[in-house]
Amino acid sequence: MSQGEDLLRRPFYVFDLPPQILNNLQRKDVEQSPKESESMTPAARSTGPPSPDPGVDPSTSPAISCALCGLTLGNVKAQREHVRSDVHRYNLKQRMRGLKPVTEMEFERMIGGRLRSSFCTCQADLIFGDLDESISGSDSSHSDEDEEDESAKSKDSLMAALLKRQAIISTPDSAAEDVPSNKRKRGAGRAPLWWFTTPALPSDISLGIYRAIFTAQEQEYETQIVETIRQKQLSPKPPARTTADASSGASWPASGTSPHIFLCMIGGGHFAGMVVSLAPKLGQKATGMEERQVTVLAHKTFHRYTTRRKQGGGQAANDASKGAAHSAGSSLRRYNEEALTQEVRVLLGEWKSMIDTAQLLFVRATGTTNRKTLFGPYDNQVLRPADPRLRTFPFSTRRATQAELMRAFVELTRVKVRHVDEASLDADNIAAEEGDRAAREKANRAPARPRQPAKSEEEQRADFVTGQLQQLVRQARAPAVAAFYAQHNVPASFAFHPPDAPHIHHASTPLHLAASTNAAAVIMTLLTKLRVDPATPNGEGRPAFDLAGERSTRDAFRVARHEIGEETWDWKRARVPAGLSREEADRRAERERKDAEKEEMERRKAELLRLEKEGPKITGGGKGSKGAAGGGARFPIGAQSREEQLRGMTPEMKRMLEREQRARAAEERMRRLQG
Numbered sequence: 013m014s015q016g017e018d019l020l021r022r023p024f025y026v027f028d029l030p031p032q033i034l035n036n037l038q039r040k041d042v043e044q045s046p047k048e049s050e051s052m053t054p055a056a057r058s059t060g061p062p063s064p065d066p067g068v069d070p071s072t073s074p075a076i077s078c079a080l081c082g083l084t085l086g087n088v089k090a091q092r093e094h095v096r097s098d099v100h101r102y103n104l105k106q107r108m109r110g111l112k113p114v115t116e117m118e119f120e121r122m123i124g125g126r127l128r129s130s131f132c133t134c135q136a137d138l139i140f141g142d143l144d145e146s147i148s149g150s151d152s153s154h155s156d157e158d159e160e161d162e163s164a165k166s167k168d169s170l171m172a173a174l175l176k177r178q179a180i181i182s183t184p185d186s187a188a189e190d191v192p193s194n195k196r197k198r199g200a201g202r203a204p205l206w207w208f209t210t211p212a213l214p215s216d217i218s219l220g221i222y223r224a225i226f227t228a229q230e231q232e233y234e235t236q237i238v239e240t241i242r243q244k245q246l247s248p249k250p251p252a253r254t255t256a257d258a259s260s261g262a263s264w265p266a267s268g269t270s271p272h273i274f275l276c277m278i279g280g281g282h283f284a285g286m287v288v289s290l291a292p293k294l295g296q297k298a299t300g301m302e303e304r305q306v307t308v309l310a311h312k313t314f315h316r317y318t319t320r321r322k323q324g325g326g327q328a329a330n331d332a333s334k335g336a337a338h339s340a341g342s343s344l345r346r347y348n349e350e351a352l353t354q355e356v357r358v359l360l361g362e363w364k365s366m367i368d369t370a371q372l373l374f375v376r377a378t379g380t381t382n383r384k385t386l387f388g389p390y391d392n393q394v395l396r397p398a399d400p401r402l403r404t405f406p407f408s409t410r411r412a413t414q415a416e417l418m419r420a421f422v423e424l425t426r427v428k429v430r431h432v433d434e435a436s437l438d439a440d441n442i443a444a445e446e447g448d449r450a451a452r453e454k455a456n457r458a459p460a461r462p463r464q465p466a467k468s469e470e471e472q473r474a475d476f477v478t479g480q481l482q483q484l485v486r487q488a489r490a491p492a493v494a495a496f497y498a499q500h501n502v503p504a505s506f507a508f509h510p511p512d513a514p515h516i517h518h519a520s521t522p523l524h525l526a527a528s529t530n531a532a533a534v535i536m537t538l539l540t541k542l543r544v545d546p547a548t549p550n551g552e553g554r555p556a557f558d559l560a561g562e563r564s565t566r567d568a569f570r571v572a573r574h575e576i577g578e579e580t581w582d583w584k585r586a587r588v589p590a591g592l593s594r595e596e597a598d599r600r601a602e603r604e605r606k607d608a609e610k611e612e613m614e615r616r617k618a619e620l621l622r623l624e625k626e627g628p629k630i631t632g633g634g635k636g637s638k639g640a641a642g643g644g645a646r647f648p649i650g651a652q653s654r655e656e657q658l659r660g661m662t663p664e665m666k667r668m669l670e671r672e673q674r675a676r677a678a679e680e681r682m683r684r685l686q687g
Contacts, residue, residue: 019212024427026221027246027290028304032212033219034245037238040207040218080104080442081113092215095438107445204406205428206237220428224406225273225372246271246291248304272309274363274370275421277412278382281318281326281348283356284412286311287366288421306421310363313414314355316348328381340678353385360386360394367394373401374420376409474509477502478516485525490533493522497542504544517551519559524550527559532568539572546572547586555586567597 019030029037077084078094080103085091094100103113114122205220213219221241223231230240249270276285289307318326320341327345331337360367367373373395377383387397395402407423410416467475477500484493496502508516508525519525523544526534535556538544546569547555560566566589573583574591658666 020217020429024219024429025292025304026225026241026425026427027244028248028292029241029245029427033210034242036210036212037208037219037241038210039234039238040209080107080438082115100438104441104445107442108448110449206234207430208238216432218430218432220430222406222424224374224403225424227371228400244290248292248294249307250294270307272366272370273372273374273421274367275374275417276386277376277409277417277420278356278385279376279378279412281316281352282412283314283352284312284414284417285356285359285363286414286417286421287363287370290371290425306418308418309366311414311417312359313412314352314359316352318345318349318352320345326379326381329379339675340682341675349381356385357390357394361392364394370401372403373399374403374405374424376405376412471509477506478508481506481522482508482525485522485531485534486529488529488531488534490531490537493534494537494541504542505548507548511551520550521548521556523548523556524559527556527565527569528561530560530562530565532564535565535568536572539569540575543576543580545581545586546588547582557587564601567592567600571597 019032024030024033078091078100081094081100083094085094099114099116099119102119106113202223204222204224206223208219208221209215209217210219226237226240230237233240271290272287273290274285274287276283278284286308287310289309291307292304293307295303295305320327320330326349327337327342328349331342331346336342375386375395377386383397386395387393388395405420405424407420409420480496481493481502484496507521508519510516511520519528521544523535523538523546526538539546546557549555550559557566557569560569569586569588570590570592571594573588574593578591658669661669
């Protein structure tokens with residue numbers, strides 16, 4: 013078994029790294045996370061990558077070529093060195109810009125200064141000065157690590173200078189100060205992990221460490237982060253004698269204080285807090301072997317009912333948005349929110365000494381109420397929102413429990429092991445670039461969509477009038493329709509806009525829409541007051557009368573014909589029957605109403621006679637159902653009544669109904685207790 017496989021047999025703890033890795037740890041030249049291999053599993057992490065076949069000489073492996081640079085390489089080792097070279101990285105940039113790649117000799121000429129004469133003095137000093145500095149390296153180097161860091165920097169500076177020169181060549185009129193800087197901007201877009209390599213492990217393995225576990229001052233000096241990791245190493249300690257505090261759930265060290273961090277989560281009525289020492293403790297497995305364990309200095313969890321099931325959100329947030337509720341459940345949730353806030357603040361006060369001496373504070377508090385619980389303001393406040401030690405968890409977390417806090421601590425302090433293949437990364441980059449270029453070419457070939465012409469002021473006004481009238485007619489608001497016509501000077505011949513719209517083809521005018529919706533009052537207003545022509549056809553060539561579906565609607569047309577006269581419109585073309593006076597229409601409506609009442613009375617009398625002779629009808633009876641004594645009907649009571657009430661409901665509807673019934677019962681009990 014090789015040394016690398018032996019090291020990968022157990023997880024790496026950031027603050028207790030093996031000497032073989034710690035002594036040779038190096039920062040990667042890029043800060044992006046490498047591509048994760050498909051075999052990234054806990055088993056693969058424990059066993060490590062397969063060792064190379066000792067019987068195969070790498071120098072005798074088949075020749076490998078680089079299609080991007082047009083080179084033939086001797087073996088895999090030479091290919092890896094070529095992939096990391098400046099000319100290969102420069103050709104990748106050329107491919108992304110849609111330009112031709114360059115050979116090694118052309119690349120040497122480009123950095124040799126032969127094109128200096130094609131620029132003005134200021135541009136030459138700016139561009140080739142950067143190139144000279146990047147090739148010569150740093151002026152001061154105090155150690156081998158500094159030289160390695162500066163060498164990695166020189167590659168980035170070299171590429172940046174070449175790209176600057178290309179930008180000026182493509183835009184010679186632009187000033188030198190307009191060229192964008194290649195300096196990486198700090199901010200919320202920073203990668204959450206720093207990636208490292210070490211000769212003690214195979215070259216295709218990278219180690220990742222969360223930047224959140226370092227202080228703000230340590231993060232400012234990224235070039236010295238390896239030395240910072242070495243200084244933060246802690247040797248394992250034997251289990252210390254502790255004294256338990258039953259009130260706060262804490263285990264306090266008997267003496268001494270080790271470097272530690274504070275973690276807490278709060279949300280949904282759940283709170284979990286923990287103070288963990290960064291120095292591991294030595295323990296023993298069941299087999300007698302030593303193992304390193306986490307030292308928890310203090311821990312505590314609370315849970316209160318503050319959120320209604322399936323509803324989401326706390327009671328305080330619900331009161332702020334919808335107003336204070338007056339139910340038993342809401343009162344209970346308000347009390348629990350206050351109790352949880354008090355319990356958490358008392359606990360933070362008891363842990364104040366450890367929180368003040370903690371190196372970092374990891375807090376997850378979602379929502380305004382939860383943040384106020386932790387950050388106040390209140391008397392003797394412990395946590396401050398402006399504390400530079402404050403951090404959020406750089407990964408997703410679940411419900412606030414002690415187990416979740418322990419998982420978060422392990423995730424923060426465990427080194428991430430990733431397997432990456434440089435050749436596959438290069439192939440993926442080339443494939444992605446070719447795909448992007450094909451997509452751009454396809455987009456350029458695609459015809460541009462014709463722009464919709466801007467609507468004129470008349471069309472905009474017609475759209476507005478159409479929307480308002482359709483709403484008023486559907487609501488059968490006859491006085492509002494008349495007022496709208498007068499206020500906006502709408503002509504009597506107005507038709508809905510646009511005329512070719514499919515949703516207004518059937519009802520193209522307000523009169524057609526009123527007839528199709530059986531709005532008799534609106535029809536009378538349009539015909540008698542606004543003088544709308546009833547013979548105007550719709551998109552199907554039909555007058556409004558043909559769309560009337562009820563007798564009262566058709567009578568409205570006949571009454572309007574009688575009131576405004578025969579000579580006003582062409583009633584024959586409008587297909588409206590002979591005129592009908594309002595009194596005759598009212599008498600016929602009254603007669604029809606009385607006939608309907610008479611029929612209903614006769615039906616009820618017949619039903620009563622049938623009940624006296626036969627009894628009530630029994631519906632839904634099964635084979636095993638038993639009738640009541642004397643042949644009477646058996647009515648469901650008790651559990652059978654509840655079953656019939658819940659029949660046809662989904663399980664979710666049943667649960668909601670049961671919760672509502674329990675809440676009403678609780679409110680009734682509280683009302684009786686209050687007198």
